[in-house]
Amino acid sequence: MNDDTLVRAARRDPGAVCAIALERARAGELELAIRLWRAVLAASPGHAEAAALLPDAIDRLLRAGFGRHRAGRPDEAEPFYRAVLRNDPGNADALHLLALVVAPRDGVEADALYRAAFAARPEFPEALHNHARFLTATGRYDAAVAVLRRLLAIDPQWPDGCHALGMALNGAERGREAVPWFRRMLVLVPDHVEAWLSIASYDDRAGRMEEALGAYRGAVALRPDLEMPHFMLAHALLKLGRPAEAAGSLGRCDRLAPGDHRNALSLGMVLEALEDWDGAEAAYALAVRLCPSSGENFTLHALLRLRRAFDWPEKPRLAASGARVTMTTLGRNGRFGNSILQYAFLRLYAAEHGMAYEVPEWVGRYLFDGNDPWPSAPLSVLHEADARLADSLARRIPLVYRNYNLLGHFCYPTAAMARHRGLFRDMLAPNPVLRPRLDHAMERLRGMGRTVVSVHLRRGDFGQGPFWIAPEAWYQAWLEEHWAGLDAPVLHLATDEPALAEAFGRYRPVVPADLGVSLPGADFYLDFHILSCADVVLISNSTFSFTATMLNAARDGGEARRFLRPDRDRRCLVPYDPWDADPPQLFRPS
Template identity: 30%
Template sequence: MMAQKFDRLPEGPLSIADAVQHALNYCNFGRLDFCDLVCSRILQADPDNINAALIQGLSAYKRRDTARAAALLRAVTERAPGYADAHHHLGVALFYDGQHQAAAAAFAQAMALRADYAEPMAGFGDVLRLQGHKEEAFPILRHALELKPNYSPAYIPFSILCFERSLPPGAPPAERRPPRTDRPLLTMASLGNYGRFAQTVNEYVAMRLYAERYGMEFATPDWVGHHFFTLDDPAMDPRTLADFDEWLSVRDQFAEHFDGNTETPFRDRDLFLGGSPVNPMRLADRERVQGWLTPRDCWRDHLDPPVEALRRRGRTLIALHIRQTDWWDKAYTPLSLYLSWLEQAWSGFDDPVLFVSTDEPKVVAEFARYRPATSADFPRRWDGLDYLQDFHVLSQADVLAVSTGSFAMTAAALNRNATLFLRPAAENRGLESFSPWI
């Protein structure tokens, strides 16, 4: 639908403001030729239009021409030194151009102009991390996430630091095997940068299944799942940039290749999909996907105690995932669905114990009659990675009811114990049973 909306230049005259919005939309949707053409027309009519000049820089970055992007964006900051967004985007271009010190200076200037600007704060923290100043980077990245909890470029480096800080003495870091040189290579530089943990896991599974189906090697960047799961994928060249050009078309083609067959699959390139365009959890692949996505043994001291503590409270572990704060359209599942189901089903389970995983602690009181446990009851919290403890409990439950989003759905796909999975029925008519594998 988005591709149809922005598959051609607008007809008829546009105001400068509308033209700038069109240019930005073209940039975001990977229609970079259209973006550049609209920007050039704007600047012909209004040479001092700073927003069009900024979008030109963003388009150059998305074309993977970081040197040109940095030059364009630096010119914007010189013309508008108080434009915090321009300093931030200059920092991003410099970062991916390998100029880390200059990137840090640009990020710092953006933060000086706007103290609560999470995006350059994350960039500044990541530069410090990569330069080895990890103790300095840690609180900066944590604060960026406090300001913008769903910002992946902060969440990834922060989570990686948390893994490193909690690695048991003597435990090896996550492994990387050498890439096979007799196969075509696929990479995904954006893995983890456009979505949180579960969305990234689904994107990883889709890409790896695609690569294996067509006889290719799949190399990955440094992402959260590589540290958490028993994965040994080859490391991609960190200088490889995400390929945004015409990404909506690439996304559609990927889905066609995944579900059908093609003699011309993508090969020897980077893919940007903007999230998996397919549900990769196919029944025929269940065993190998669950094998890939097994937590590393070194994390057992963080993952096993919460499950063991819940098992001591009862024999049937019933887990609910309730999302209430950050879904894009605010279409949250009503609590009444879970309460109604519990009222009907609770007495039929053998010594049940209820666990509620939620991003809104206020909802827990609604389940008081069932004496629910939450992550606050875990005997040990995993600093910065407590969402993985919740995820693990969901993946070990005997009964799992999911809600909006992919977090609990992905945990359900990895759950080998549950005898019942529940999800909201259409139009929230109640909870219905389902299989997480299609």
């Protein structure tokens, strides 16, 4: 008898089906047993045995998932939590635990799950605590503040609750409100070193550096076995212009946490302050090797090399006035492709609504032909998840967000920016210092064939979650089908894995080293420029090549270009319009 037949049989003989469900539960088929008991109760609402066994089975299903979760196997736990919710949609524990599992890959679903958990159980301190941690980690500080206030109203003694609220207020640029919560944490736990560090950090940002230095030293004395007090002391010493002393603190950090890329990055800052350019470059390169996905590692390494390699003309240091928007995380929140999307959104949003914009030091100051205003007085942080910024840019709503420090990835569907493609192209035009080398490379490439086909194969720090890797076989299949029909094609290969050139040997691929052009500190930019000029572009699942095709498609005149991207479901390359598409970071894993 199949499962559906058993469910229908519950209407005729609920007692027999209840007994079968119990056998199935004992055999480990918990979800089927739950389905059968639910059918029994639908047919006979007063059936005492089914009513008693059903909640126990759901709880067993939940505990089976939690056991796997606690053992460090959240992917195995997820199907159990989802099975619980199929049978008990309002199960607050399953909603909370599933939110913890999905948060690293899907913040939107995690947020919805947390809210559903609170709707099912309004006083749920564990879920409130984890939701606040999630919101703080993703930069949604004001939302985290609201959740933490709710948590502390339920349990004023919640461990670390006061400190967490202070940190969220700090992140929202509300440091003055944060300090009393740090002090309250110290009343509860006098040796709470993180609270001491947070108070010191507030003094640091307020410019009270000697007070901050004393507090950092106090934290070091309190917990000399922890890396973070030494790390923050080192940065305070660096800010005070005492890099030699900072190097000593960083040495202790490295002994406590060997191989931490942040220590290598900080050492690079110290050596740069000491004008040891070679040592600083080596330290930044080590940080990149230890954590290639870090936007800050990428940015500081590239900036130092760019400054050393070229004779940059002096530009006045511009300051904005009036209503403005800024983005102080630019260059630190993802690598080059992400920075392009963030910078473009900031510029276009400011232009659309008649505001000034401000950005910190980032590689675009050197790669592109412009002079951006620098950040001035701090502004309140606004995370993209807490605002309708794309709708505001497209004027689908009347709301304008003025005087905010914008935070997020801004990987919005590009149609919202399409009418600004001219400004997009102009503000990302190559710097005249670099233009002759870029032109020389393109002339050599065009001299090898009339149709430039550019293929981007991203490997490196890719390979997990939404950052899936499209196999080279998809690109080979497209070339096999279309190469002969192109007019004197030449293949340019952009990749961070040189060995992949062998897979395309029959097309004699051209790589940057073949073009006789050097761009120290911006080696990646030559590939980006070629991708933005090629006639046919086959991108990877990466914002690097996607944003290059946005520039390519923004060009006026010339013959129509062809753009193709990998499609995970169809397992091949498909055409797309760069100005009417989702950037790759929006892709979800199957």
